[in-house]
Each structure stands twice: as structure tokens, then as C-alpha cells.
Amino acid sequence: MSETASRKRLFTEANRRRPWTGRARPRLLGGQAQAAAQRLSRPSMKPQVLGYLQFCVDVLTVGLAGRLAFPLVEEAIFSDLQRLEVIWLGALSVALVGRIAGAYGFRCMRSLWRATATALASLIIGLMLLAGLLILAGLPRGMVEAWMLFWFIAAAGFMLTSRVAMELRIAHLVQTGRLEHRIVLVGGGDTLEPLVREIDRERRRGRRLCAFFDERMDDRSPAMVAGHHKAGDVDDLVEFARLAKIDTVIIAIPAASQQRIRELLGRLFVLPVDICVLDDAEIPEFSRKRRSRIGPFKLIEIYKRPIGGFAAVQKRAFDIVLSLIAIALFAPLMLAVGIAVRLESPGPALFRQKRHGYNNKPIEVLKFRSMYTDQCDPTAVKAVRRGDSRVTRVGRFIRRTSIDELPQFFNVLKGDLSMVGPRPHALTARTGDIVYDQITEAYSARHKVKPGVTGWAQISGWRGEMNSPEKIRARIEHDLYYIENWSLWLDLKIVLLTPWSLVTTKNAY
Structure with a gap:
């Protein structure tokens, strides 16, 4: 059965909460959950925006470096128009090589040494490709190599400066909460505490635990786990996610059965968020099965928001x-x-x-x-x-x-x-x-x-x-x-x- 058909079957099989109809809800979010949802009502910046910004900065700075380095060699080898074409071809080549190498991914940009190494490698490969084309076109080898050397030195300085600035900017955005991946957990009890603590440890990397929700109301589900208050049950989660801008919901129920996951998904599918489960859960056949991890915890992506990034x-x-x-x-x-x-x-x-x-x-x-x-x-x-x-x-x-x-x-x-x-x-x-x-x-x-x-x-x-x-x-x-x-x-x-x-x-x- 196709993935689309399986999801449609899930929609028709699973129970779900009726959508907002304008009538008063039978109950409201608790005061703490309501306040937290209001604080999170403004969407956080997407890491992809910084990646596109860094790409554009690289094109401009590498192009500028090529223009500054050109007067150090004989200008007679190009006309003004040809010079501009070659410079921007080189700048695009460097940026595209960086794109292929993952230089504009968030994980790379937030690590200064990794971002610098990837940028320099992209610069070397991009300029070598351009130099090879120019030599094949019949330009003097010595003149081309001299230009590329000066170009590399100038561009490396610009790219290193931009990486330092980007790393500092990312740190500031994460610290102020403007750049973060917002997570909500479904589950409770002692088994949830290690995952909660791991997410809290990764706060500096941009992950943030917004709340956790649990259907159980007995002693197996304490009102507080690792310093976080339980915000309600799954119906409250739906209401919470409609007020707050959430990125991912993790069903953190150890060894959850497929039937249990289906029941929860039937109520959560209305939300435009990514939905994951713990790796030991019984996975429905329509899941994407893409793996990720938070520290030692392995996750399986069940559903990804339809239109994002x-x-x-x-x-x-x-x-x-x-x-x-x-x-x-x-x-x-x-x-x-x-x-x-x-x-x-x-x-x-x-x-x-x-x-x-x-x-x-x-x-x-x-x-x-x-x-x-x-x-x-x-x-x-x-x-x-x-x-x-x-x-x-x-x-x-x-x-x-x-x-x-x-x-x-x-x-x-x-x-x-x-x-x-x-x-x-x-x-x-x-x-x-x-x-x-x-x-x-x-x-x-x-x-x-x-x-x-x-x-x-x-x-x-x-x-x-x-x-x-x-x-x-x-x-x-x-x-x-x-x-x-x-x-x-x-x-x-x-x-x-x-x-x-x-x-x-x-x-x-």
C-alpha cells in the first residue's frame, strides 16, 4: 500500500479531536501552559534563512576578493566584461561547491572550526576548477596561477571573517530564543526524565523543550519531570500547539505499540509539525523511517510537515x-x-x-x-x-x-x-x-x-x-x-x- 493511501486510511480509522468551531471549549489550558504558549506564539527563525544568507555573503565576498586581486596581475588578459564574467563565475563555483559540501547547513555553521575548514576546502576546489577552465581556454598558466593565489588569500580572509560573525550571530540568536528548535513530548513518568535532561543539555545547540503532555493522571505520571511541569493531556497538546509555534512532537512512550501510536497520530495529524517516536516503538508501515537522534536517544520520523523550510x-x-x-x-x-x-x-x-x-x-x-x-x-x-x-x-x-x-x-x-x-x-x-x-x-x-x-x-x-x-x-x-x-x-x-x-x-x- 502506498504511503499516501496508508495515511488516508489512518485518517479514517483513528479518533481525533473535533476542530475549532467557534464554540467555547469544554476546558481551557492551565495557567502555566497558557502562559508558555503565549511566549512561544512568535515563530523562531529558521536555520535555513541563515544558510541562504551565508551563501549570498560568500558569493559577494568571493566576487569582491576576485575583483581586488585582479589588478595585481596583467589586466590585458581580459576585457572589462570578460573580467566580470570570470569573477562571478568563480564566486558562484565556490558557493556551489560549498553547498554540495554542506557548508550552509546549520550543524556546520554553528561550529567555527568545521565551518572554516569547509569554507577553505570549497574555496580551493572552486578556484582550482576555474583556473583549469581558464588554462584550457588558452590563458597564460603563470598569470592565471598568480591571480588565483592572490584571489585565494583575499577570499580566505573574507570567508573566515564571515564565519566568525555567523558563529557569534547564531550564539546570540540561540541565547535570546530567536533561533531554536521547539520540542514537545508526549509521555510521562521516570522513563521520560533522561530524555528531558538530554534536551535541556542541548539548549545551547538550539533545542528547547517547551512542555510535556501525558494522558495518565495517576501516580505513574508525576506532575513534574526534571524541573518541567506537565502541561496537560493530548487534547491540551493540540490546543497548545495551535497557540505556540512548535517544530516537533516526540511520542516518548517506551516500546509503544502500533495501535497506541495510531491513536495518538489520529489526534496529532491535524498539527503542522514533525512527529517522531522513540526507536524501540512499533512503527506503522507508512512511517518515513528517517532516523535522527538527541544525544543517545534514537528517533524515527513518522511524519514531516507538508510544506516547510x-x-x-x-x-x-x-x-x-x-x-x-x-x-x-x-x-x-x-x-x-x-x-x-x-x-x-x-x-x-x-x-x-x-x-x-x-x-x-x-x-x-x-x-x-x-x-x-x-x-x-x-x-x-x-x-x-x-x-x-x-x-x-x-x-x-x-x-x-x-x-x-x-x-x-x-x-x-x-x-x-x-x-x-x-x-x-x-x-x-x-x-x-x-x-x-x-x-x-x-x-x-x-x-x-x-x-x-x-x-x-x-x-x-x-x-x-x-x-x-x-x-x-x-x-x-x-x-x-x-x-x-x-x-x-x-x-x-x-x-x-x-x-x-x-x-x-x-x-x-
Whole structure:
């Protein structure tokens, strides 16, 4: 069975906590857990950002070193344009060799001696490759070697200085809590204490234990382990992780059975975090089985967040660029529609509706108003059907063509929505008397990524009225497929196919 199919089966088999619906929770996080979650509500800096920064610094400093070293040899061997081309080719060669050697990984950058050794090795290899190309091109060997020697000396000084500065910067960011890998543990008792102490010892490396949670409430699960207070049970963990910016959840239950892991995963899969278990656990067949360790403790990665690291940066850049283009392109149309809505019936041109966003948090989505003001349904308790008397004449047209959703490009620019993702549903959206999240256990998993203006389900024909549980399940299956198979090319494909889906879909009213 494929990994995707296994995860879908897990979604439908496992129990899970119902997502946030706007109603009061039956219980709240304890005071200490609430305070800790609020302190962690600001995301920490990702190590990848420092890696990309170091890459750019290396390109610039190696290029500058090449330019400074060039006047020490005969300038007649190149024209000005050729000189610049060769210098930047050398700078890129050095940086790319460093990239292959792991010079921009966090583990390498936080160790000064390792970072320095890798940088010098990359510099030597990169300049040797460039020198070989220049000699093969027929340039005087002695002149090329002299230039490379001067270039190496200057660039080595720059690269060593930048590594020292980066090591000091990393130490400062870790000390102030702005650069850290945040961990939450599931488990309790004496068996948890060694792992807790090991994570605390690695605090200077950027690891931080935020809290631990345990279902047991008897003597086997003390309220404090190695100086850390128990923050609640697994349901409290879900609420905690929605408030705090957590990176990894570790199921630290020794020799946990596969059934026990499945039960916990069914409740934790809604969270956009990495999920690991201890190495001696009984591993479900769909796990990634990638190993890592914290000191002597070996971990197995069960699940990795769908879009993280540089992929999240790519997707956000994609969203910003396309939303700006779309706003500029459709500005005249949006102005005309806004005027038409106001002229047909009294009330505002825009309609704001609370919907489920990333990590189940509510967001306010913009649309052009398509109903009479006194009959608008912000809660979406009653779905719009064919010939619905609440919808205006202009509203029928803009709903059928999805023009009513054009203001959502501003939501994309703000960051509440993505250009592509599962469509956001209203907090109490329903089919008949059944709320969407009661139809299938997999519903919450669609909130692991930002909702989108368009999505895989929409271009596959599952757009418009969802008037049966079967249609809801089909839409959610398509949403899960998108989450499991995301790529920038898939986003681009969906955006390009969206206009055609608007023309061919018949069930949007």
C-alpha cells in the first residue's frame, strides 16, 4: 500500500479531536501552559534563512576578493566584461561547491572550526576548477596561477571573517530564543526524565523543550519531570500547539505499540509539525523511517510537515507575486463589480466571513456580496442552492463565474490565504444537518496547510455546492492528495487550469 493511501486510511480509522468551531471549549489550558504558549506564539527563525544568507555573503565576498586581486596581475588578459564574467563565475563555483559540501547547513555553521575548514576546502576546489577552465581556454598558466593565489588569500580572509560573525550571530540568536528548535513530548513518568535532561543539555545547540503532555493522571505520571511541569493531556497538546509555534512532537512512550501510536497520530495529524517516536516503538508501515537522534536517544520520523523550510519560502514568494499580478490585472473588473453590487441592492460591496484557516485558526475571508444584505448568511448554515431567492441577479453571475472571490487576492497578499490550497470552509459549514467535520475523520487534516483561492479539488470538478456526504469526502480526498504531493509545479498547474474549471463546472450557484 502506498504511503499516501496508508495515511488516508489512518485518517479514517483513528479518533481525533473535533476542530475549532467557534464554540467555547469544554476546558481551557492551565495557567502555566497558557502562559508558555503565549511566549512561544512568535515563530523562531529558521536555520535555513541563515544558510541562504551565508551563501549570498560568500558569493559577494568571493566576487569582491576576485575583483581586488585582479589588478595585481596583467589586466590585458581580459576585457572589462570578460573580467566580470570570470569573477562571478568563480564566486558562484565556490558557493556551489560549498553547498554540495554542506557548508550552509546549520550543524556546520554553528561550529567555527568545521565551518572554516569547509569554507577553505570549497574555496580551493572552486578556484582550482576555474583556473583549469581558464588554462584550457588558452590563458597564460603563470598569470592565471598568480591571480588565483592572490584571489585565494583575499577570499580566505573574507570567508573566515564571515564565519566568525555567523558563529557569534547564531550564539546570540540561540541565547535570546530567536533561533531554536521547539520540542514537545508526549509521555510521562521516570522513563521520560533522561530524555528531558538530554534536551535541556542541548539548549545551547538550539533545542528547547517547551512542555510535556501525558494522558495518565495517576501516580505513574508525576506532575513534574526534571524541573518541567506537565502541561496537560493530548487534547491540551493540540490546543497548545495551535497557540505556540512548535517544530516537533516526540511520542516518548517506551516500546509503544502500533495501535497506541495510531491513536495518538489520529489526534496529532491535524498539527503542522514533525512527529517522531522513540526507536524501540512499533512503527506503522507508512512511517518515513528517517532516523535522527538527541544525544543517545534514537528517533524515527513518522511524519514531516507538508510544506516547510525553503519550500514554504518558495510558496510564499509564489503567492505574493501572483496575487500582485492578479490584483493589478483584475482591478478594473473588481471596481466594476463593486459598483454593480452597490447599485442593485443597498449594503456594502464586500462581504466578510469567518472561515477555517491554517492550523484550524479562524480567518476573515473577503468576497463580493452576492446576497441581499438582510439575508446574508455569515455562518453558512444554509448552503446556497439553485434558484436561491437570497441571491441577487448580480450575485448569481459573480458566483457562477467565481468573480465574487476576486477580493481574496488581498487575503493572499496579507498571508491568510495561499493562491493554491484546500478551499476554506465557513466555521459551521454543513451539508443538511451534518457539519462538515462530522462527515469524515480526515477533515481536520486539510488545515495542515494554508487554504487557497483555488485548489486541486476545484479543478477536478469538486467546486460549488457540496450537497451530500459523498461529495464532501471526495473533495477532502483531493485536498489530502494535494497536501501529500505538493510542489511549486503542481501549484502552477492548478492556477493555469483554474480558468477552464470555471467554464466547465456546472454546480456553482
